[in-house]
Amino acid sequence: EGQLRIAEQFGIVYLLLNVAQDQKLIEKHGKSEGVDIRVQSVQLSGGPAINEALLSGSIDVAGAGVGPLLTLWDKTRGRQNVRGIASLGNFPYYLTSSNPAVRTIADFSDKDRIALPAVGVSVQSRILQLASARQWGDSQFNRLDRLQVALPHPDATAALIKGGTEINAHFGNPPFQEQGLAGNPAVHVVLSSYDVLGGPASATVLYTTEKFRKENPKTYRAFVAALAEAAEFVTRHPEQAAEIYQRNEGSKVPRDLLLKVIRNPEVQFKIAPQNTLALAEFMHRVGAIKNKPTSVKDYFFDDPHNASGS
Amino acid sequence: MSARPDVVERWSGVNAGQDEARRLRLAGHAGDPAEVADADAVSGTPLKFRVARRAPSRPHLQPRAVGEAVNAVAAAAAAVAEVDAPPHAATHQPRLRVDNVSLDYRVDRRSIRATHQVAFDVMPGERFVLLGASGCGKSSLLKAVGGFLPASEGRILLDGQPISGPGPDRMAVFQEFDQLPPWKTVLDNVAFPLTASRKLDVAGARLHAQDWLARVGLAGFAGAFPHQLSGGMKQRVAIARALAMSPRMLLMDEPFAALDALTRRRMQEELLALWEQERFTLLFVTHSIEEALHVGHRILVLSPHPGRVRAEFNAQGLDGAQRLALGQRIEQLLLET
Amino acid sequence: MSARPDVVERWSGVNAGQDEARRLRLAGHAGDPAEVADADAVSGTPLKFRVARRAPSRPHLQPRAVGEAVNAVAAAAAAVAEVDAPPHAATHQPRLRVDNVSLDYRVDRRSIRATHQVAFDVMPGERFVLLGASGCGKSSLLKAVGGFLPASEGRILLDGQPISGPGPDRMAVFQEFDQLPPWKTVLDNVAFPLTASRKLDVAGARLHAQDWLARVGLAGFAGAFPHQLSGGMKQRVAIARALAMSPRMLLMDEPFAALDALTRRRMQEELLALWEQERFTLLFVTHSIEEALHVGHRILVLSPHPGRVRAEFNAQGLDGAQRLALGQRIEQLLLET
Amino acid sequence: MSLMAPVRRPDRLLDPQPYVPTTAQPVPLWQRLAEASGWRQALLLVLLAGLWEVAARLADNDLLLPPCSAAARALVTDLASGELLMRAGVSLQLLLQGYGLGVVLALGLTALATATRWGRDLLASLTAMFNPLPAIALLPLALLWFGLGARSLVFVLVHAVLWPLALAASAGVSAVPETLRMAGRNYGLTGPRFVAQILLPAALPSILSGLRVAWAFAWRTLIAAELFFGASSGQGGLGWYIFQNRNELMTDHVFAGLALVILIGWLVERLVFSTIERWTVRRWGMQR
Amino acid sequence: MSLMAPVRRPDRLLDPQPYVPTTAQPVPLWQRLAEASGWRQALLLVLLAGLWEVAARLADNDLLLPPCSAAARALVTDLASGELLMRAGVSLQLLLQGYGLGVVLALGLTALATATRWGRDLLASLTAMFNPLPAIALLPLALLWFGLGARSLVFVLVHAVLWPLALAASAGVSAVPETLRMAGRNYGLTGPRFVAQILLPAALPSILSGLRVAWAFAWRTLIAAELFFGASSGQGGLGWYIFQNRNELMTDHVFAGLALVILIGWLVERLVFSTIERWTVRRWGMQR
């Protein structure tokens, strides 16, 4: 109680956390709960590193994609019982291509290469598999795997904008996809995660162990409240949010681009998880997770703010 | 074992010892002048630097010298006692006993014998020379006595105790040129064993080392590193290093082989002079019969590979003719096989 | 330059040469028996293994031997021409001319002089000995002639041409024991330069090397690696390696220093026998005056560090008394400074 | 003092002890066994496995550090299914290519460095500058020059192998004793022949240790780099296997993959490097 | 044949040439300059920068490979703003800790390996097994034992430094000539004193090359590991700087960071390793 160590990854999808910290929202809500909360945050790279940090007890709250949450939930069920706290908002993931011949995923040929963070296991890859399963049937869900290339977002974006390599498609995330689209007029959207998941969907989530939640109920509550306030803040003051992001991260990303991402009508800042079950069920179907999730409450904590989740 | 003594005097005992002693005292530190004269038949020129060498008083050695004096008194007392005792009582305990020692080297899966059942005794204060053909195992024997090479058969006893590894009581001069740590200057090379074996403190060791470097004619090279020296100079540093330690036992493996005649003679004189002072026991390998006769009290002749004892001769107190005869005798033996 | 000849016969010329030749022919390959007798005063025992050594016919050397014969004929023709010409015409062009050479080593920021303006000539087929105190720069001179050390002053000419780096025409035996590549067996060590310099093919080189190993008494160690040899054995391998090449010029730096008297004499005889066959030019460093007189046609005496020329003596065709006198003369010179 | 002069003893003359060299005096088996390091190393291996098991059980966090037994089970399963073998095969093949190329380049660079002063400075600068560069720095270059796939991996591997080996080899070459150099020059060897026949064999102890380090770093780099380049069309190697299982939190399989890396490392050490060492530098007395 | 016997020449006896050792005969300045490797290396550095510029302009892809000039500009900007210096300071501090600890452990392990047969086998097995392990393998252990933050980084750094240095040092120690060992033993040195006063100095050429390799690998590992162990509250080092700029596609800043790594590497080589080498092994004639 009174200590909160948060691990996040890099990027604008963690904007809510940035705002909550910058505005000292967590400390504020802690006071009203009657605890002095010391917030520490670390930036790590990659879902696995974050999961390991959480499992080793080095951090209390982890921020990562829905994919790592589902994996961790599945593996720790009956043990640490890791579940989600809240969503950090809905962001669309775009599959973009610079090959004019590619309009839908059915147009990919053997000459195309799709860059994404990790072949087969990343969220982007799962979404692409889900789309493939819809297109060609469940048995062919990994039909496009052989075109996939694991490449960090920055390198993939650079390759897409400037050409010169075999990579001509990228399943990215904000703000890389926006940069890609802005950097090269030939780049266009082939697939959006929202199309596949059935509407606006949570991209990144926060999660923790059952133990932490049980032992630190006040801190937990204060944290959730702070997130809710941050979401409200961002929706109301996008410019200020962008400023906070730039200041906090020491980011040199142009303000306009940030604002474009924040103001994107497809982007919504709300802490209730949305449209995650489709992905969860799919992952179970293809055997990536063993436990079958029946509702979002399985892998999110049963909190009021999650009640409306899907 | 067909031992046949070829010199009449067997146990010349105390009287002979006293004669010898008087002779030595007369000759002073320089050893027997007659000896020098006939060993270096070609020239009897007095060696210049002996005079110079005596000058430094070496005050830093005083504490030890006092101890030495006490020892000397004790030794004298023992010697007085000795007069009554049967002579062999005093000489019974050899400093070094090499007892049927065989030395083997492992090569791949076989083993190669370097020496085969070699036996000899070295008495305290004796200068003992090993002679033999190249490759007969002289260096191996020396290394075994130094504690570097285990005997595969037989025992090596030092004062009756089996040797248990190397130690600064048996300083060695090796045959190879690379025996000087290249990262120490010439001076430090000589001083290091003195400090390493805790004989002297650093300052004392350096003073003492400087003195010894002057004695081997390398005073001007104290600051040089070994790789800047010629072969003979390296060997002289090794000699200085060993002599500076004044060990109870000194092992020297062809120490003067790389030296020109003059330097060699100087080194021999230094060695003998130090022996006069310290009466250490010396095990000395050489391939020069002349040198063996000059340096040695006793000479052990080994037969070629693998080395076995061929003969052992007394070489002290011989006159010129006897010496010549012994030299020829040894040469004959070496040629034999 | 106060050159004063100490032997009456100056340019004894062709006649003297012929006398010398007859004398040598009489003595056979063994060199002058008288020479052997007084050099090794103590024993005139015939050396056993010379008889054995002549046995192998060395067929693999035939092609070269034919070429040699042709050369010999040409040489003979030249020699006939020489009879009429003034003697200095034939001897005017030295094989090696060391022309006021100074050698310096760089140490830190200073440079240290090893030899200072040394000048001498070595005629074709001459056996030239360098004598001097330890550290006077003999090895440095040899290395300079070998092309390993640049002269900081003066020139070194080989057949009138400045030397341009090392080469197999000047095979060297170094003073150090670590001159044998440790990754080659003894046999390969001897055979390698023969193939490396493309003198023989691999099979021929091995046969020839085997022959030479037998001559230095190491036939049984052909398969051993250098680290398994004693110091003297290593030096013998180096000697075999150099002699097997029968180079036009041979540089030897105290090659026999690590050998016992008997082995040393054998090696000397091998060297002289090979010289009789091949008439190479020999530059030989030793610190034994006796060896210098035995091996050398001419002897150069260097003064101590840094080495400068002190004297140069003729040493061929001396009778016993002259030889003794020269030896004493040289000794005197060496003691002088 | 004078009384301490040694007493004269009688001469003796012996017929030398007869010695018949017993032709093959093989070292007894037990002694050879006692000296063979294989069983001692195997024992240490088992001991380490035991330590792992204990540490894991104490930590009791099998998603983070599974016990050795779990990893062993996973290892056996995946070995039996052939997956691990296939993946190890893919990795090894790449590894050998990159390693081979790296070794050739390193020795070439070393040869250059021994030949000229400029070469020496070039090697010194290049290693000082490029050796500390992490693989990320190379990623864009590899993408641009070699594209995706094996060639980029080989490029990254060469980077891992080249510098440490070149450093070790050139240090070894600089430490070759002067006398040996002179002997080689004396044979008339120059240029590449001199390097190949004198300097490299004489520097072999250093080169061997460089080869060992380079081998290890090639593995490290490969496993890290396969994430980026390895896995188009399911052909990933061990690195891919480890990465994928890590992503799916199949920690026992991750450790099975790592254990295979360890095993391969140990086998290569025993079968290749130790053997080379025994047959060369040890046999030649250049190393104990 | 016999006519080829050399003709007798007259003897000569000279008063030796007087030689007065000109006390300090300093080597001329231009010669010292010509031999100093500094300017040659600097020239090579400039040349490499030129090559980079050309390659970048040819590739014309400033997001993947910006030209040298752009990186230089970014470098100057960020150096001036103090950011790079701060980050480099953070990294260097960690690096030195890990490096120091690794060196101590490596030398200790080497000493152990020289002392006993078990120690030797232990070192051989440990290096063969752990050296190829990528840092991922250590992450869980580091997390379990040390948590997030500097201590884990130091642990990973030690892993990077320990094995290559131990390998190089023990190879160097095994190659110490027998005679030198005997000389040391003869002084009565045993155990740690023998190792410290004889074996380590004698193995210094190998150890130095091991130190160089270890230094480079420490850098590589640090920059890669900073991503895993992250930056708390903006306190990341150079690795984090590179990662962040890469994420924002500020490729020129990425290369500015890498250039700083290169520069530091080169400076350390010139100021530390070269100097040590010149003052020890070169001066002692153990290395040319």
Ligand SMILES: Nc1ncnc2c1ncn2[C@@H]1O[C@H](COP(=O)(O)OP(=O)(O)OP(=O)(O)O)[C@@H](O)[C@H]1O
């Ligand atoms: N390290 C070794 N490994 C194998 N055999 C060795 C080793 N050292 C010496 N030998 C062998 O042991 C025998 C004796 O060698 P040792 O060095 O003792 O001879 P030595 O009498 O000193 O000869 P020299 O007068 O030539 O120095 C030789 O036959 C040699 O081959």
Ligand SMILES: Nc1ncnc2c1ncn2[C@@H]1O[C@H](COP(=O)(O)OP(=O)(O)OP(=O)(O)O)[C@@H](O)[C@H]1O
């Ligand atoms: N590598 C070197 N660096 C610096 N000085 C050296 C080097 N080698 C030799 N010297 C110096 O040059 C001088 C001559 O050495 P050199 O080896 O030629 O002597 P040498 O006549 O062969 O002596 P020795 O008979 O002892 O072998 C010595 O004073 C020595 O200190």
Ligand SMILES: [Mg+2]
């Ligand atoms: Mg010997």
Ligand SMILES: [Mg+2]
């Ligand atoms: Mg010399």
